[in-house]
Amino acid sequence: MGYFSVLFHNNDTIEIKDPPEISDSIKDLNIDQIIESITLYKQEYNLKPFFYFPLHDISLIKYRQEIMRDIENQDLFNALVSFAEGMIKVRKYLSNSNKYYYKLQKQRWLLDAAGLYCEYIQKLNGDLSEINLNSDGLNEFREYLKGYVTSSQFVSLVREIKNIQLNLSNVKYSLLIRDNTISVRNYSQEPNYQIEIEKTFAKFQQDSKKSYLYEFGYDNEMNHIEAAIIEYVSQIYPEVFNTLSSFSKAHQNFQDPTITIFDREIQFYISYLEYTRRFRKSGYHFCYPEMTREKNIFSKSCFDLALAKNLYNEKKRIIRNDFFLKDKER
Numbered sequence: 001m002g003y004f005s006v007l008f009h010n011n012d013t014i015e016i017k018d019p020p021e022i023s024d025s026i027k028d029l030n031i032d033q034i035i036e037s038i039t040l041y042k043q044e045y046n047l048k049p050f051f052y053f054p055l056h057d058i059s060l061i062k063y064r065q066e067i068m069r070d071i072e073n074q075d076l077f078n079a080l081v082s083f084a085e086g087m088i089k090v091r092k093y094l095s096n097s098n099k100y101y102y103k104l105q106k107q108r109w110l111l112d113a114a115g116l117y118c119e120y121i122q123k124l125n126g127d128l129s130e131i132n133l134n135s136d137g138l139n140e141f142r143e144y145l146k147g148y149v150t151s152s153q154f155v156s157l158v159r160e161i162k163n164i165q166l167n168l169s170n171v172k173y174s175l176l177i178r179d180n181t182i183s184v185r186n187y188s189q190e191p192n193y194q195i196e197i198e199k200t201f202a203k204f205q206q207d208s209k210k211s212y213l214y215e216f217g218y219d220n221e222m223n224h225i226e227a228a229i230i231e232y233v234s235q236i237y238p239e240v241f242n243t244l245s246s247f248s249k250a251h252q253n254f255q256d257p258t259i260t261i262f263d264r265e266i267q268f269y270i271s272y273l274e275y276t277r278r279f280r281k282s283g284y285h286f287c288y289p290e291m292t293r294e295k296n297i298f299s300k301s302c303f304d305l306a307l308a309k310n311l312y313n314e315k316k317r318i319i320r321n322d323f324f325l326k327d328k329e330r
Contacts, residue, residue: 004144004258006137007050007265009063020052030306037309038275044088045267058291064269065288066135071269076138079127080266086120087263090255102227104234104241107248108168114247114254115161118154121259125149141262148256157254164247167240173233182225184232279308282317298324 008014026032035051055061071077093113097106128142148154172187222230234241276286284303301320308318 004141004262005265006067006141006262007064007268009060009137014053016049016053018046018049020049022052026052030304033306034309038271042267042271044091045264045271047264047268047271050265050268058293061291063135063137067137068269068272069288070133070135070138071266071273073131075127076131076133077270077273079124079131080270082127083120083124084263084267084270086116086123090117090120100221102222102230104230104244105222105227107244110248110251111161111164111244114157114251115165117255118158118161121145121154122149122158144258148259157251160247164240164243167243171233171237171240173236175229182229184229184236186236279305279312282312284308284318296324296326298322 022032035048039045039047039051055064071080090113093109093116097109097113100106100109125145128138128145133139133142174185174187174190176183176185276284280286285301289299300322302323303318303320311318
């Protein structure tokens with residue numbers, strides 16, 4: 001399966017304007033305010049073009065409604081949110097890999113980003129396999145994801161990542177610090193003098209739990225001394241670090257394009273459900289309108305969502321109304 005979308009149910013080329021064009025009618029109805037509120041905390045996904053894109057195909061509207069109904073299942077909603085949070089971490093790791101200066105640190109961040117990516121992909125695949133899905137869109141994506149996770153390419157990627165991470169975790173070396181000189185040596189089963197020193201001075205230890213040990217900051221960029229140490233360590237373990245280098249060159253773009261699209265598009269649904277949750281808890285009801293080609297339009301006990309948001313912030317309730325329009329009244 002090639003390109004797949006949970007917003008568009010076929011492979012037709014869709015031109016979505018970015019930035020979107022906002023019509024006067026959208027502004028008159030304050031729908032732009034609603035969209036602004038829904039997307040406020042989802043800026044990295046650039047969702048506004050999706051919300052402003054007009055739909056004229058009734059089958060596509062039903063396609064989206066079915067997906068939204070599925071995602072109202074709390075188990076599925078939680079699984080998708082967990083996946084999204086994982087992809088945010090992956091992007092953070094990739095950002096670190098790109099912005100840091102020292103080559104070996106950049107390579108390690110890329111490796112761990114790929115490892116985290118595979119972990120969350122596998123988790124989502126497992127979660128979806130245990131959830132009943134009714135929509136064509138999510139069923140098709142589940143099949144796509146299952147095929148991707150079981151593909152030889154993905155299985156090989158996971159195996160390669162785990163092997164390199166295991167080999168890196170087994171790297172051991174000794175530091176000899178004398179005056180202003182640091183010597184890096186192969187680890188030769190030397191005793192751990194830290195343990196002996198702690199035993200010797202244990203009787204002088206007071207209640208203070210403050211630690212004076214220096215810890216290398218994984219999340220921080222290495223300084224030139226740390227970078228020099230790791231560079232010498234890589235010379236002691238050339239095979240391990242050569243595989244890290246080869247991985248970095250071969251997997252700069254390890255993310256599957258279809259899953260990347262899904263990660264963004266699924267936020268169209270999640271952002272709406274997250275936004276409306278507070279109104280639902282306050283007793284407001286939301287429905288899935290039935291779309292037809294007829295001119296008649298009606299609604300019972302409806303309310304203005306933009307107004308409801310303003311009144312909600314003021315701890316006031318909105319008055320609901322009914323309406324019915326037909327023929328030329330529309």
